[in-house]
Amino acid sequence: MIRDRLRDVSGQIIAVAVALLLGAIIILLVGESPVRVLMTLLRGAFGDQEKIAGTLLQTTPILICGIAACIGLRGGMFNVGIEGQLFLGGFAAAWVGFAFPLPPGIHMLAALALAVAAGAAWVAIPAYFRARYNTNEVVSTILSNYVAVLLTSYFTIFLFKRPGGWSETPPILATAYLPEIFAFSRLNWGLAIGLVLALGAALIFRYTSWGYGVTMVGSAPKFAEYGGVNVKRQGFVVLLLSGAVGGLAGGVETLGVHHRFMEGFAPGFGFDGLIAALLANGSPVATIFTALFFGALRSGSLLLEVDTSASREIITVIQALIILSVSAQVLVRRRGDSQAGERRWKF
């Protein structure tokens, strides 16, 4: 058991190392020194207490999106639409924040609740068709991302534009702010929300029969069905929950960091979360660490653009390489027992 776990972790670390090596080669091709890029990344991520807080700030949305992805992956669902749910959740929270004056505390909770509802509502149609007619959820959720981003831009620019502002809504009222933890950083209690979610999800998967059912549907749907799990309804609920958490990530980002909704306010956090969850193999607790890793990369990349000639997208390349090398290792082993030619995501 422990040996298996160790082998899993070591496989993951080897995969990351291979990816970093490939990344170094690409950085060389781009005409930068890999060592300099690495040092800059480290300095940008952990250089001083503000930098560390900045890393944690970037980690927060990745972590919450990662939990959203974990819930889906556990149940055998690829929610690739977290990005869209994040945008709608972010907008919904901002809307409550600037349009409805409410008492402190209640205001924030109401805004977060609407963010959750918006995320769940946005994934409801793909989830329904996935559960009822087995419509491929990967494609439907990806395509709905584009609609979500354009739709929130439309809301922001045509319906709720701040007078005199540029593609942003009016600022939300201070009563809806997620309180900050330190005076020197915008780091806020959203991080705590993420950690609680991660631990909560881990406990639910581990100790409740519902969580066990979800894991069973994800890994052996036939078995789960014989065991009396309503696979279709559960698939629907899993995607809905995943979307709800995705929406929450958006709400936390607007209420905690930007205090308004802006066009392109959180680019790529949804995908980063999915990658973090994949690297963590769908385990919420492991996602805390992978999200921290990607948060540090993101935070470090801000300095990268200033101090070196490399672009910050080089970290996206490294992330993709990590997933590719992990997929060649761990996911293979997991699927090693399947029949030749049998594929799970076949349509």
Place this chain on the structure above:
Amino acid sequence: MEILDKLVNVALIAATLRTTAPILLVALGGSFTTKAGIFNIGLEGQMLAGAFFAVIGSIWTGSALLGVACGVAAALAFALVFAVLVVSFRANEVVVGLALNILAGGMTISLMKAIFGTRGSIVGHGIVGLPKVQLPGARELLGSWAPLISGFTPIVYVAFIAVPLLVLFYNRTRLGLYIRVVGEKPEAAEALGISITRVRYIASLLCGLLAGLAGAHLSLGYITMFTENMSSGRGFMAVAILIFSNGDPLKVLAGCLLFGFADAFSLRLQTFGYPSYLVLTVPYVVALTALFALSYRARPKIIAETLASMQRLLSTDKNTGPDGKHPS
């Protein structure tokens, strides 16, 4: 009525054909992998890499044709990595496809910054676009309808000619039959002595070829520039089309014309002052609606088709010799 006349005319149909071409090419490419039983969500990235390296090749060599070749080569490289991981290592195809898409996005932006020192887009720098082909006699024959068949870049013609060729390929060639057998009934393919691995590699690479052409058309034909993430979901729309067409070339064509029209129509609406953000959602909403509306009917059909093809296979079994040659 007057507005309708302004919106729907020869120019719109010609624009539809132009916007259909890239998505048609990439969807036809995906039809190879779909038929071979691979779910290829990586089309988007292959197309994006094709578009970027077509522009790079065009600048380096000063030739549009060599630019297209570079774009195709890049897409083939992506397709090869996809095939190695998915077919040989049997990694999860969704994960690999998504990762390759992310890789293509990050790589093109990083390389753009490294080579041109800019973000956003590559314009000018001596990019050579593809020439427009004026068919001789089109104007005399069709008059004002001539723009429907003449004046497109070569890749547009390639895209539409590829449709009947693919129909023939799947129905009349041995490789086409092998690809279908491998996708629909891998056990049967194995029993017939067909190498599943080799067929799936070939299908992936053929897919990369067409996806690369589609990308090159985006950056050298459709317009002569490269912008960040310029494939903007066309690869994903192609996958949606592939799901409800099951990779059949004629149905793919029908689906792509629908999206091409939605694309062209939304561009047209923008010039009439409708809010661009809402108008831009039209192609995606059309794709989603079609996916949901048709998926509910598609499933029993897929099973029926599989059964039919099994029967065909069993009957060809009796008619073929040990070398598996098809009598037709």
